[in-house]
Amino acid sequence: MKKKLIAMNKKMKKKYIIGLSIGAGALVLIIATLLIVFRHVHTFGEWEKIRDASCTQQGVERRFCDCGEMQEKKYDKLPHVESDWIYDKEKDNLKKICTSCGKNLQFNSLENHTHNWSDYVTKTEPTCTSEGMDIRTCNCGAIDEKIISAKDHSFDEWKITLESKCGVEGTESRTCLICNEIESKSISALSHIEGAWVVIDGKKAYPCVYCKTVLRTEEIDASEYLDISNDTVIGLGSCEDIEIVIPSNFNNQSITKIGENSFEYQVITGVILTNSITEIGNSAFSKCLELTNIHLGNNLTSIGQKAFYNCKSLTSITLPDTLKTLSDYSFAYCTNLEYIKIGNEITKLPMYVFSDCTSLKEIHFNGTKEQWNNLEKDNDWDKNTGDYIVYCIDGEIIK
Ligand SMILES: [Zn+2]
Ligand SMILES: [Zn+2]
Ligand SMILES: [Zn+2]
Ligand SMILES: [Zn+2]
Ligand SMILES: [Zn+2]
Structure with missing residues (x-):
């Protein structure tokens, strides 16, 4: 019985081994089949240029599959390119x-x-x-x-392109006649130059002749020891000033007039009238040969005959806008007078008023051209004057 059992066992064992072998064989067969069916086929991209062929190197192109596989094409070197001798x-x-x-x-x-x-x-x-x-x-x-070698520039003359002013540099430049190159350099700034005094706000002010900036001011003190009678200055008296400042009152009386011949022939260089003065008498400053600078105040209405006759150092005169009356020869023979400022209250330009003002260049009239043309002018009011221009508020009139 036991032998029979062993024999049966052996038989079963053999069957089992056979079955196992058949199973393994089938598995291998299935895997091989799968490998054949799903084998990877490379899929290459476009050819990509790595470099062109030159006379020193081959040209190369490559393409790749996603799996990393690479293919390469090579191109022959190019021949050298021969130069001239x-x-x-x-x-x-x-x-x-x-x-x-x-x-x-x-x-x-x-x-x-x-x-x-x-x-x-x-x-x-x-x-x-x-x-x-x-x-x-x-x-x-x-x-x-x-x-x-390069030529040198051939420049024309220096020309001022920006005038220098007080405290401000200018420039000048020149141009090459051959290549048009422009060369520039700066011109040093001007210094202020103090001009003659003018009266501003009751003080003597010294403006720069170029830019008119007031450089300094001085207080004005009335002259003492003038000959004064009632409301009229009648002479220099014992006053030693060479610039006369007329006081506005004397003995509590307001001074309003400069009397006839009061300063005739005197050696005085300047006159300042206060605003109380309304009249300058005949020949008051006649032949004051040194007189260069006059301030006539802001209330003057009349200037008499020959009042400034032959004041040949006078170069400019500003007549106040209040002035109505000029007289015969008032400024005749002021041979250096170049500049006259005149208001439009003036009623007429009488005989010889500016005659023989041979240097006259500019009359500045505070009115229109029409007003100037309509202004009554006696014969020879401007006899023997220079070629002046009348600057009106709306334009210019040439003599
Ligand atoms: Zn691949
Ligand atoms: Zn080469
Ligand atoms: Zn040769
Ligand atoms: Zn040049
Ligand atoms: Zn200046």
Whole structure:
């Protein structure tokens, strides 16, 4: 019985091993089939240029599959690109090179050759700022270059492009006649130059002759010891001032007039009238040859005959806008008088009022051209004057 059992066991074991072998074989078969069915086929992208072929390197293109596999194509090198004969001046020989890679391709030592140079011809004209070049050639191919140095600029005269002013630099420039290059330089700023005094706000102010900036001021003190009678100044008295400042009152009386002949022939250089003065009498400052500067106040209404006759140092006079009356010869023979300012209250320009003011250049009239033209003018009011211009508020009139 036991033997029978063992025999049965052996039989079953054998069957089991056979079954197992068949199963393994089938598995291998299935896997092999799957491998055949799903095997990877490379899928390459576009050919990509890695580099062009040149005379020193092959050209290369590559393409790749996603799995990393690469394929490569190579292209043959290109031939060298031969230059013309190049002349080496220092070594006096000729060579040809590849214009692409620079390799020497051919050489000619020029032994037993004597150059037969042509005349020089211009290759590049020199300019004001760059060199030019002349060349000569030999039939062997040699080229000889000669550098022509740059020309100098040929500038015209310096011209002022911006006037300098007090405290402000100007500029001047000049232009090259050949290349139009412009060269500029600065002109040093001007310094203020103190001009003659004017009266501003009751003080003597000294403006710059250029920019009119007031550079300093001085208090004005009335002159003492003038001859004064009632409301009228009648003479210099014992006053030693050379610039006379008329006081506004005397003995508690307001001074309103400069009397006839009061300062005639006196050596005085300046006169300041206070605002109380309304009248200047005949010949009051006649022949004051040194008189250069007058302030007539802001209330003056009349100036008498020959009041400033022959005041030949006077160069400018500002008549206040309140002035109505000028008289015959009031400013005649003021031979250096260049500038007159006059208001539009004036009623007429009487006989010889500005005659023989031979330097007269500018009359500044505080009215229109029409008002000036309609202003009554006696004969010879401006006899023997210079070629002045009348500046009106709406334009100019030339004498
Ligand atoms: Zn692949
Ligand atoms: Zn090359
Ligand atoms: Zn030669
Ligand atoms: Zn130039
Ligand atoms: Zn100035």
